Amino acid sequence: MSDFKTDKYSVELKNLNIFYGNFQAVKNVNIGFKKNRITALIGPSGCGKSTVIRSINRMNELIPNTRTEGEIIFNDFNILNSDIDPVEVRKYIGMVFQKPNPFPKTIYENISWGVKINGFKGSRHKLDVIVEKSLKDAAIWDEVKDKLHHNALKLSGGQQQRLCIARAIAAEPEVLLMDEPCSALDPVATLKIEDLMMKLSEKYTIIIVTHNMGQASRVSYETGFFMVDENKTGFLVEFDKTEKIFVNPVNKKTEDYISGRFG
């Protein structure tokens, strides 16, 4: 790995507990996500990976009756504090979802809308430049440059997902959250996204949830493994360098899961 990558944390979860009503979905999660690295979160279905990743940009609180305890440190702020504005948080911590979800607008508008609501006041030409750059960064420019004003929903699934990535990075976030970004895509499209992630990690801190062990081992620098206890509450079993987790895990359960003997 290149040398400019430090071991500084971009986001730190400290003692995170998340509840849906009375049900505790995850307990006592402590993770540091290193800057400009890709960190993967893996684990069986229902162990709270989405819950954790969605709480990092405070998307989870959009679900009624959720409660999040603990700390999420980002830029020296505990962003769970009541004096933090979730809308501002989301401008710096972007998100890509499991199902590609472009707006039912043109490709151009998909990118420009996010830029505009984030306070962009420049000329149309400047906006064009941003749109082009974002699409290029998301490795989709060549495929869409001739149909910028076509409906984004006409693109293929893989293209839509890269458009969503372009849309997220157009706002120049610092962190990119990806919740199973490839699970709705075919293997070729998946590989393209993986390449893209590696490239993007030079600029962004990336946190990805995946069910695909190969993907986690290919792209991530560190990996966290989650499981559920007897109350169905998720917890972090093990967190380490990806190589370590995949080759020589400390916990027996991690080994079982990774070798496919589990869930």
Add this chain to the structure above:
Amino acid sequence: MEYKNLKKRVRVNELFINIILFVSSITSILITLGIVFELGKESILFFKSGVSILKFFTSTEWQPAIGNFGILPLLNSTLITSLIAMLISVPFGLFAAIYLSEYASDKVRSIVKPVLEILAGIPTIVYGFFALTFITPVLQKVFGEDIVEIYNMASAGIAMGILIIPLITTMSEDALKSVPKSLREGAYGLGATKFETSTKIVFPAAISGIAAAVIIGLSRAVGETMIVALAAGSGPNFTFNPFRAAETMTGYMVRISGGDVGYDTFDYNSIFVIGLLLFIVTLGLNILSRHIIKKFREVYD
């Protein structure tokens, strides 16, 4: 690293919009309060001005001229017309619902349901016209002109029944459809015929949804106005003969308010008293119906 301010900021327009939206939704409460307050106020004035409550509910005569206000004639004809309406709409509506839910193919359903929707969308004034110009002459032909008066409760009741059929059909069909397939399959497994399955298994399982439909239908009938105003006749008349003219509660309200009624007269106040009674009855029926539906949902969810 550049400094990022993540602190909460006051978004004035968001706050402003929030307030506007909240106030809009409060309007509905104000409307209800307005109804209760106005109806209540005028009713109090009515009884304060010397009408005895006891007589109001027990006297069989409504003669404002001599200060005799007995609601029974109006109530009686409201009940009779509603009863006739239910006698028509419940069997037809229910049977049609069973047919649509248990027997009809998708294609048939896709034709019949829109027709019912159209039937339900026709303004009640049109049904009133229909009652007066078609149903009444038919009744007179069948039963004799000397028995059936030109304005009569039967004709209004029948038209109201037709009006309510679509309501009962759609609501009952929803109830029947939401009975789980497994129940039906269980009955077939025991060798029941389609008819037995429909009537002995599916129907009882959906009974509360159907009851709710019937209650809503009744509430519609009690509050229905233009049909009775046109076809049931004007002038309170305490009779149980459906072929005679007798004014209903709503019919009375239309007749009195249609003339130029002066404020703070007996007539003016009296329509509010009757309105209050109507409001309470229909509200009670609607709440009951929604309560039953809620219970019904809990069973199958």
Add this chain to the structure above:
Amino acid sequence: MITLNKDHINNIKTRNFKGKIWYIVFISSAVISIVFLSILILSIINNTFGIIILGLKYNPETVSPGKPLIKNSRDELIKLLNDYSGIDDDFTPAMLKTLNNEKDLSLRTEKDLYMIFFNNVLQPEIIRTFSLLESVFNKNIIIEEYNLNKDSYPILRMEFKSWLNPGLFINTQSSHPLLSGIRTAFFGTLWMVFLTVLLAMPLGISAAIYLELYAKDNMLNRLIQVNIYNLAGVPSIIFGLLGLAVFVRMLEPVTSGQFLRFLFKSGEQTTLNGRTIISAGLTLAIMVLPIIIINTQEAIRAVPSTLIDSSYGLGATKWQTIWHHILPYSFDRILTGTILAVSRAIGETAPLVVVGASTFIVFDPVSIFSKFTVLPIQIYQWTARPQAEFRNLAASAIVVLLILLLTLNLTAIILRERTVKKRV
């Protein structure tokens, strides 16, 4: 669970037979609903067309040879009036003079002059009208009736009349059925519906947005929601009472337009009471509000959460998400719901009788403070009259009303289809 006793199992034939019988009952119930609808429509069409027997004093064709009487110019009509005054005792020159003194003939409109001539000289009288079915199948009775009246009128005509004709839209109310039309009522309906939508739509949509997207699950908000469901079931006439007490009476200085009187030239167009379009519009807006709210809530609930997520995920505020994504996405459905509410308002009669839609006016409404009448009220008035010819008018007005509603509903259905397609 079902209990199958021996009888049941043995009598499979009887059971199947019973099932067949009931199947016939079920299917005929469904068929009968359709039959009812057909009879309803047919009975209205039956009253819209038919033969009338018409008695006249003079033949309009000889009075105005070559063109219909109504097409004559003002001068020609005045000349005709002068020619025919004094021709018999019903219309003497003295009467014409009185009319001239009331308002100079040359200052009167053509329509006015035509009506004077129509009422005083021609004096048409509908002796009897027949329904479409009678006209086709009972020719004998009609001819009998014609012969019976032959000697009582200078001119007796038997003609097939469509009560649904251009005159229906041109004429205002009149005591003479041949001069009556729905013009005033039609404009009244348009004004009122416009006002109702203008008032109820923003309010209803705002309330629905609040309830679906802002309201926390607490007592007050639950109360609001339950209250809306209950309001949706309140009989329409109750809303009329509320309108009468609040808009017509309490707010009379406002709803009568008096507070704006200085704006009107002579106060001609404002009435002195609150029985105006604005009161009616407010009343109906309140009535359809719950329908719009409930429909809009459903429309908002149908917006996919992925769309909402992606907006928030980009750092959009709540209102930005609503305005740019939720509302555009659910717009078609909201519109469909609103159209249904509008259809309800267009056909509504009872609350408008209560708030006092005027039964007899001949002026087109010119502002929200005008007195007015609407189509259903007009139908009600005509139906309630004893003379058969007004029932024919009522039937033709019903046809207009139903066509209006059908158009609206078709629009709603097309919108619904479009939405379904968009989603695929």
